[in-house]
Amino acid sequence: MRLKEGNKEKDIIEASITVFAEHGYHKAKISKIAEVANVAIGSVYVYYKNKEDLLYKIFDNLWEKLYLEYKKLSENTYLSPAEKLDSMIDIFFDIFTENPSLAIVFVNEQNHLMLNGQFQFTEFYAKFLTQAELVVQEGVDKNIFADNVDIDIFRFFVFGAIRNLLQQWALDQKNFPLNKLRQNVKYLTKKGILK
Amino acid sequence: MRLKEGNKEKDIIEASITVFAEHGYHKAKISKIAEVANVAIGSVYVYYKNKEDLLYKIFDNLWEKLYLEYKKLSENTYLSPAEKLDSMIDIFFDIFTENPSLAIVFVNEQNHLMLNGQFQFTEFYAKFLTQAELVVQEGVDKNIFADNVDIDIFRFFVFGAIRNLLQQWALDQKNFPLNKLRQNVKYLTKKGILK
DNA sequence: CTCATTTGTGAATGTTGATTCAAAAATAGT
DNA sequence: ACTATTTTTGAATCAACATTCACAAATGAG
Structure with a gap:
């Protein structure tokens, strides 16, 4: 040995x-x-196995972590849907806080990987999305979230917004401090830009 | 000849x-x-000149078109800032309506191009961003838009959200009809998810 | 100390595909 | 119909780099 x-x-x-x-x-x-x-x-x-396997493993680890955190959150019965939404945003930002490089890879290469059919895209990604959906649905059911908004669209809306902001942060941490980003994202997601 | x-x-x-x-x-x-x-x-x-030149020209044309439309819009004195915001969203969606392939390229390759310093990134992109900023600033000045939101963050927030939704539409036009996307984006951007 | 097994190495191989360029084809003017 | 000029062509070239694999090094067991 x-x-x-x-x-x-x-x-x-x-x-x-x-x-x-x-x-x-x-x-x-x-x-x-x-x-x-x-x-x-x-x-x-x-x-x-090869170069693409490296990329695949990076994302697999990432989505697994995110999925597990979201699962814990969405099963929590003490938080309101609005609080859960805030937490989901926090979790997302937190995971990249320690690792700007990971944020950049996440933002730039996610699509690349999804288009390449050679891996069925990591199961954890689908599971992650489902957990997020549960929280939003709960908000609609409890009459806290607007019901004229399509849940699927809302999910991609918030997800895309955060992704883009994360990239700005990764490229230029000084002008886009994470705390300010979080705060603004939480506000905009819930209340929008109108006074 | x-x-x-x-x-x-x-x-x-x-x-x-x-x-x-x-x-x-x-x-x-x-x-x-x-x-x-x-x-x-x-x-x-x-x-x-070469392969990358093709990509560059695609984006140059695109940003020029968007910039010109935004300029016309932001100079308009009859529309309120909120109406202008709606129009900006419409313009963005409109430009891809005729061409899903362009939407896919836009979403997937924009970063790629920006990271490659060999072109100073198309002047029109910067100009486009400035026009968008003018409209938002006008809304804040007229006390219509929330002033606790950072304008720069708001810009990237909306931009990222739309970009992500456009991609979904391009990949699956049936489940993400443009009209529904527009409507939801306009609503969410202005009022958020809370009832 | 030897051997068997696992882990680590990096020069050599092979493929892929962007780019070049010398030649051909098309056209207009005379 | 001949020439000059412009446009088009695609086989041949060439560089880049992912991947392989035969070998070396390290370790523990006997």
């Missing part, structure tokens, strides 16, 4: 997030990822 | 929109674009 030195699998995926964020998936070179991970090129292929 | 046959320049850029939309920029092959445009591979390089 031989023990693994350190945790190359983790080093590699973390390096890939950094490199994908900096250059974009397509211009990112495996050789660069290996260099950043402090690992030989061949080692990348020991732990991952 | 020899006259040009038809309008290859236009045929090529239109073909490129179709092909970029179907396969994404990176997997789109010049040979496929030439085939769709009914043109030899070499002709693509007669009219465009």
Whole structure:
């Protein structure tokens, strides 16, 4: 037997997030990822099937985390739907707080991955969306949320808005501080721009 | 002298929109674009410098059109800021109504282009953003729009929301009819989800 | 110390597809 | 019908880079 030195699998995926964020998936070179991970090129292929597998694993981890948090939240019976909506927004921002590179990869490469049929897109993404839907539906049922708004549209509306703001934050943390973003998103989502 | 046959320049850029939309920029092959445009591979390089130039020209045309429409709108003195906001949303949706492929390219490749410093990003994009800002600022000044919302954040918020919805529409026109999208976006942007 | 097994390596391979360019085709003027 | 000019062509070129694989290194068991 031989023990693994350190945790190359983790080093590699973390390096890939950094490199994908900096250059974009397509211009990112495996050789660069290996260099950043402090690992030989061949080692990348020991732990991952190929370049796309790296991207896939990044998103799979991300959606799993988000799904689990949303599930916990939507099953909570003490919070009102409006409070849950706020929490969902917080969770989303929180997960990227520690890792701007992950935010950039998330924003830029999500579509890319979805169009490529070679993976059935991570189950966790669908599960995540369902949890979000439950919360909004609960709000409509309890007569707190407007019922002339299509739930599906609302979901994509908020999701797209946050995604775009996250990207701005990742590109320019100074001018888009997360706390201000959160606060504004929560307000706009609930009350809109009209006085 | 020899006259040009038809309008290859236009045929090529239109073909490129179709092909970029179907396969994404990176997997789109010049040979496929030439085939769709009914043109030899070499002709693509007669009219465009390289592959990226095609993408750049697509966006340049798009942002110019949007900028000009927004300019006309923001200079209008008969409409209230709230009406202008509605019109801005309409203009955005309208421009893609005739061309779902353009919507897909717009949504998927915008970032890609912005990260690549080799073009200073089309002047029209910046101009477009400025016009949008003027309208929102007018609403705040006239005490119609909430003043606790950051204008810049609001802009990216709405922009991201629409972008994401457009993509859903482009991928699945049946379940996301444009009229319903417009209506919901206008409502949410102004009043939010709370009853 | 040896051997067997697992882990790690990176030069060499192979494919893919953007780009080039020398030649052909089309047209207009004379 | 001949020439000059412009437009079109696509096979050949070439570079980039993901992936492979034969080998080396490390470790623990006996």
